[in-house]
Amino acid sequence: MQPNKGLIYLVAGLGALIVLGLAAAAVGIVLKTSGSGFSFFGTTAPTFNNAEVMLPPGARVIGITADGGRIHAHIQGGGGASIWTIDPATGKVLGKMLLKSP
Known part of the structure; x- marks a missing residue:
């Protein structure tokens, strides 16, 4: 039986993609749990405290x-x-x- 080099390269390439995907997921989890302030989806709205703005009389x-x-x-x-x-x-x-x- 002859080895099919194309199939071997395909399996090796897909295996490499799986390893890279798992590594990216691990890095994402570490960054999310490290408290570094990093966020994939931007920042959330800041909390709002009560603040007063004084208007002139009649305004x-x-x-x-x-x-x-x-x-x-x-x-x-x-x-x-x-x-x-x-x-x-x-x-x-x-x-x-x-x-x-x-």
């Missing part, structure tokens, strides 16, 4: 959007309209953009 919130870990609030008050950029973790106002018409 009201027209709209809110979130972008890149910051909150942008459209504020309408007695002095005109403005957009506030707020840190959601602390409630600190990072900046204000006053909206004025010409």
Whole structure:
């Protein structure tokens, strides 16, 4: 009986793929359990504490959007309209953009 070299190479290649797959699974398990902060699926949303943002008297919130870990609030008050950029973790106002018409 003649040895079939193609079949031998196929079996060896599939065996190597199985070994590589098991090694990758082992590395993934070690990284997940090591507490290194590594995650295959990105980060989870941070926890949110209660934070207060003080508005001027007579001001009201027209709209809110979130972008890149910051909150942008459209504020309408007695002095005109403005957009506030707020840190959601602390409630600190990072900046204000006053909206004025010409």
